[in-house]
Amino acid sequence: MGTCLAWDYVLEWLLTQSSVSWKIAVKAFDQWDGPSDVDLGGYGSEWLDDETQGLLEQKFARAALASAYLIPEASVDALTGINSIITKIVSLLDLDHCPTLQVASSLLSPFTQPEEQSLISAKSASLMRNGLLEESNYLTAPNQTSTQLLHVLTLSAFILTKAGAPCNVRRAGELAFLQDEREQKAEALRLIHSLSVNGPKNDDKYWIRARNELLWLRDWGTEEAYGSTDIQIHGIFARLKKDFLETECLKAFLANTRYSLARSIYEDSPEKPLSTDVLQDTVVASAMEAYDNASNPHRGRGGLLKCYDIIHTFPETLAESHPASKRIEALLRATHGLSEYRLVLKKGEPFTPVVLRVHADPVSIIEKVLEQNPKSYTNIQDLLDIGSNMVDAGLLTSDKSGDSKTSTNQTSDHHAVICRRITAMCVDAALTEDDFETAYSYVVNRVASDPDPQVADEYSWKAALQAGKYRRTTRTVKPTHIGTASGNLDIRHLEQRIECLSAAVRIAPPATLQEILNVFRKCEEELNAAIKAEEVQESEWDDRGDQQAMPGAFSSTVPAGVGRSTPRSSRHVEAAPMSLFDLSRASMARTQYNLSALSSLQRSGQSRAEVTKGGSDDASGQPRVRKRDQLREAAVGTLASGVGWLIGAQPVDRGQERE
Numbered sequence: 001m002g003t004c005l006a007w008d009y010v011l012e013w014l015l016t017q018s019s020v021s022w023k024i025a026v027k028a029f030d031q032w033d034g035p036s037d038v039d040l041g042g043y044g045s046e047w048l049d050d051e052t053q054g055l056l057e058q059k060f061a062r063a064a065l066a067s068a069y070l071i072p073e074a075s076v077d078a079l080t081g082i083n084s085i086i087t088k089i090v091s092l093l094d095l096d097h098c099p100t101l102q103v104a105s106s107l108l109s110p111f112t113q114p115e116e117q118s119l120i121s122a123k124s125a126s127l128m129r130n131g132l133l134e135e136s137n138y139l140t141a142p143n144q145t146s147t148q149l150l151h152v153l154t155l156s157a158f159i160l161t162k163a164g165a166p167c168n169v170r171r172a173g174e175l176a177f178l179q180d181e182r183e184q185k186a187e188a189l190r191l192i193h194s195l196s197v198n199g200p201k202n203d204d205k206y207w208i209r210a211r212n213e214l215l216w217l218r219d220w221g222t223e224e225a226y227g228s229t230d231i232q233i234h235g236i237f238a239r240l241k242k243d244f245l246e247t248e249c250l251k252a253f254l255a256n257t258r259y260s261l262a263r264s265i266y267e268d269s270p271e272k273p274l275s276t277d278v279l280q281d282t283v284v285a286s287a288m289e290a291y292d293n294a295s296n297p298h299r300g301r302g303g304l305l306k307c308y309d310i311i312h313t314f315p316e317t318l319a320e321s322h323p324a325s326k327r328i329e330a331l332l333r334a335t336h337g338l339s340e341y342r343l344v345l346k347k348g349e350p351f352t353p354v355v356l357r358v359h360a361d362p363v364s365i366i367e368k369v370l371e372q373n374p375k376s377y378t379n380i381q382d383l384l385d386i387g388s389n390m391v392d393a394g395l396l397t398s399d400k401s402g403d404s405k406t407s408t409n410q411t412s413d414h415h416a417v418i419c420r421r422i423t424a425m426c427v428d429a430a431l432t433e434d435d436f437e438t439a440y441s442y443v444v445n446r447v448a449s450d451p452d453p454q455v456a457d458e459y460s461w462k463a464a465l466q467a468g469k470y471r472r473t474t475r476t477v478k479p480t481h482i483g484t485a486s487g488n489l490d491i492r493h494l495e496q497r498i499e500c501l502s503a504a505v506r507i508a509p510p511a512t513l514q515e516i517l518n519v520f521r522k523c524e525e526e527l528n529a530a531i532k533a534e535e536v537q538e539s540e541w542d543d544r545g546d547q548q549a550m551p552g553a554f555s556s557t558v559p560a561g562v563g564r565s566t567p568r569s570s571r572h573v574e575a576a577p578m579s580l581f582d583l584s585r586a587s588m589a590r591t592q593y594n595l596s597a598l599s600s601l602q603r604s605g606q607s608r609a610e611v612t613k614g615g616s617d618d619a620s621g622q623p624r625v626r627k628r629d630q631l632r633e634a635a636v637g638t639l640a641s642g643v644g645w646l647i648g649a650q651p652v653d654r655g656q657e658r659e
Contacts, residue, residue, distance in 0.1 A: 011133065023081070029085045033092065036057070058142055062137075068150055069139070075161065080101060086150055111149075111222070128173050157171065165190045175236035175237075180239070184239050184240055196252045207256070217237045246266075254313070263314060294354070297336065297352070334395075337386040345368060370428075377429035383426065387418040396418075427463040427464075431470050435476075439470070460507050468500035502520075
């Protein structure tokens with residue numbers, strides 16, 4: 001008994017060294033054969049009977065197995081040392097051979113616990129910490145089952161550790177024995193993350209082996225060994241579903257650009273590890289993760305290029321006609337369109353793609369583009385395309401729920417509203433940069449000619465109103481082409497403003513008409529005043545041409561009682577303001593204002609001819625009626641009973657007035 005007690009002290013000391021200095025314990029068990037390997041030197045020798053010898057050898061083997069559970073270090077060297085202890089004990093007990101960890105990780109042999117004994121239980125987790133040398137502790141019992149269990153736990157920890165997720169034997173035992181799904185999931189994700197970070201990017205063999213090891217850790221190879229998924233499995237990831245591990249493995253493949261490998265396993269393989277729906281969702285999630293991690297908005301570089309490659313990796317599962325593919329393609333186009341401009345949303349932070357996807361109002365980013373890039377409003381079609389792609393990508397607030405079943409009518413309405421909003425932004429930007437001509441062009445050609453007036457918005461009429469309020473300054477960009485419009489830039493500008501205001505009247509809600517009409521009336525008064533001033537100037541010019549400039553002209557003295565016949569100006573100003581009929585046909589009226597100095601001599605001759613014909617005209621009672629007068633009379637007559645009274649149109653008989 002004294003000998004056994006002394007041996008107990010030795011074994012307890014070795015256990016203490018296992019938790020303090022594992023290398024000493026590993027060397028002791030690896031290089032010492034136990035009680036049969038004792039050399040007392042010159043102090044004599046001790047002979048043990050067979051029973052005592054066998055008992056001590058059993059205690060030695062139990063202590064060796066116990067030390068493996070106590071080694072705290074999670075390193076490849078420590079785990080290799082533990083496996084050498086197992087190999088030594090297997091050899092002493094004459095059990096089945098135990099392979100090295102490197103060989104075992106390539107073989108991935110299955111492990112199944114005996115039916116008569118339940119090793120995988122919460123009780124085993126307690127036995128790893130307490131009573132390791134007790135004979136009742138089946139984890140340290142010197143037999144084939146306990147050594148195999150310790151070996152498979154050591155191999156599990158080795159697979160995790162060499163992949164960059166350090167794990168010791170006790171931690172592997174807790175994962176297997178306690179079967180905590182949350183802990184297992186966290187450890188599995190840590191392993192996959194380590195594989196992605198530390199693994200090579202262009203070695204398919206590495207990723208195939210990593211996937212096999214990941215799946216083996218779930219069931220320790222039992223499903224493959226039995227060829228069935230209905231059996232009870234044991235492993236450090238046994239609580240996790242196989243689909244979850246396959247999904248995470250696929251994400252790792254795609255994140256590391258192993259596209260061909262991913263397609264061969266998950267789409268081309270006859271086994272089909274994942275269902276079509278799960279595969280589609282995983283591919284879309286991986287593509288969006290690549291998009292969110294991108295730092296460059298150019299679709300031909302970095303994360304956006306990876307996003308594009310991912311959605312085209314599985315042509316049978318996620319075709320180009322699939323709604324998710326269309327949305328991602330539209331998102332890539334919108335982001336790439338913004339890459340053409342300088343864009344900073346926050347000071348010191350350049351624009352990144354993820355900002356567009358999570359922005360509460362992504363269309364407002366275009367307003368930032370217009371503010372930070374001079375003359376960018378001239379690229380209105382490019383900006384409209386960006387807005388259209390935002391709609392198709394589902395970035396509007398109403399689409400961010402992820403519902404891909406948005407009706408065609410709703411999508412069309414979204415497109416119309418966004419188009420008008422961006423057009424209004426471009427109008428405002430042009431006015432801010434004093435480019436009234438461009439703003440006027442957008443109002444007339446885009447705002448006023450909108451093909452779908454049934455879709456209401458609050459942007460178009462405001463843009464038209466702002467253009468109508470604009471006043472020329474010395475900074476205003478001069479027009480490059482006048483055409484048939486008035487050569488007087490002030491009159492031409494006022495006419496254009498009236499056109500913008502007339503467009504605002506047509507599309508504005510009723511509650512805002514009074515504000516627009518007030519601006520309209522002031523603008524019309526300015527136009528009438530400008531026309532009168534030009535008529536006075538023209539009359540003075542004609543007089544100088546008739547009386548002074550022309551050779552052989554008669555005296556300017558006019559006999560008493562004889563009145564000079566004043567030529568009728570082409571811009572006769574009515575007492576009543578212009579009607580909406582005139583406004584919508586401003587292009588017809590403009591041709592009446594183009595009186596140039598080159599035709600002044602001809603007009604003066606015509607004036608004299610009118611003087612001679614004046615008597616006959618007055619006698620017949622049928623004076624010449626100008627086109628402008630006809631349009632005005634028709635407009636007033638048509639609108640006086642409707643909305644004409646809003647702008648001051650008088651319901652009078654213009655024929656009687658002329659009489």
